[in-house]
Amino acid sequence: MKSQELIYLNEAILGFFGLKVNPFTNTPNLDFHYESKSFQEGYAALYYVISRRLGFALITGEVGTGKTQLLRYFLKTPPFKMSSALVLNPLVKPKDLFKLILSDFGVKEASKVKEISVLTNLLYNFTLKKTQEGERVVVFIDEAQDLPLDTMESLRLISNFETEDSKLIDIILVGQPELEKKLERYELRQLNQRIWVRVKLRPLDIDEIEPYLVVRFERAGAGRIFDNFIIGEVYNFSKGIPRLINALMERAMLAAFVDENKIIRPRHIKRAIESLMGEG
Numbered sequence: 001m002k003s004q005e006l007i008y009l010n011e012a013i014l015g016f017f018g019l020k021v022n023p024f025t026n027t028p029n030l031d032f033h034y035e036s037k038s039f040q041e042g043y044a045a046l047y048y049v050i051s052r053r054l055g056f057a058l059i060t061g062e063v064g065t066g067k068t069q070l071l072r073y074f075l076k077t078p079p080f081k082m083s084s085a086l087v088l089n090p091l092v093k094p095k096d097l098f099k100l101i102l103s104d105f106g107v108k109e110a111s112k113v114k115e116i117s118v119l120t121n122l123l124y125n126f127t128l129k130k131t132q133e134g135e136r137v138v139v140f141i142d143e144a145q146d147l148p149l150d151t152m153e154s155l156r157l158i159s160n161f162e163t164e165d166s167k168l169i170d171i172i173l174v175g176q177p178e179l180e181k182k183l184e185r186y187e188l189r190q191l192n193q194r195i196w197v198r199v200k201l202r203p204l205d206i207d208e209i210e211p212y213l214v215v216r217f218e219r220a221g222a223g224r225i226f227d228n229f230i231i232g233e234v235y236n237f238s239k240g241i242p243r244l245i246n247a248l249m250e251r252a253m254l255a256a257f258v259d260e261n262k263i264i265r266p267r268h269i270k271r272a273i274e275s276l277m278g279e280g
Contacts, residue, residue, distance in 0.1 A: 023220035061201030063242025094154035203240030
C-alpha cells in the first residue's frame, strides 16, 4: 500500500472512532502520559538522587517499558532548578561523550577541544559555577548498555567532581537489563560501587491496562471505545509492556474499522494478534 493511501486510511480510522490523533503511536508522547506504579517508583528515584546530589542512579527495564518516556517527562517538568544533558547515542569514546555533554550544556568552546583533560576542566568549571548558582547539574544517558567500557569508566572520573558536602554532577544511567550485567564486570567495580539507587521499571500490572487505555483514548478525543472483555487478552499478549499494548491496539482499531464496529471487542484483539504474529 502506498504512503498516501496509508495516510487516507489512518485519517478514515481516526474519523470513524471520533479521534483527533492516533492514541497508540510507537514513539514517546507526553500527551498520553500515564503514571503507572512503576513509573512513580522511577520518578521518585530520580527525585531522590538529584535532590540530594548523590552522584549515580541506575534505571533499567525491558524494551518498551517506558524508560525514555520517564526521562522525557522528568526533563519536561523538572521539580527543581536544573541544568541537564541528555545523551541518546552513547556508543562513543570518552572524549566524544564529554563533547556531547558539554554541547548539551551550551559550552560552545568544547567543540574545538581535542584533549580530554581540557574537556574535563571545562565540565568541572561548568558544574561548579551552576552549583554555586543553586542549580543541579544532571547527565541522563539513555541506552547506557551501549557505552564502551572505557567510556563508562570515564563517567566515574567526572563523578569525582564534588564539594565538601555534595556532588557537583549527577549521572543517570538508563538501559536494558544487560546494563546491570555489564556493571558487574571486574574493570567496572569502582563505578558499580558508586551507584546509590537502582530501579527496575516493570511492565503494567493487569489492573493498570484498563486505565492506561482510557487515558489514551480520552486524550485522543474519544470516550471508552473498547469492551471490558479485551483486558485479559491485551495483557496476555503484551505482558503489560506499553509498546506492545500500543502496537496491538493500533491493529485492533483497524480490525474494528474493517468490521464497521465502533467498539473494540475480543475478536478484534484476536485478529490484531494474528496480524502481529504474521498469521493474518
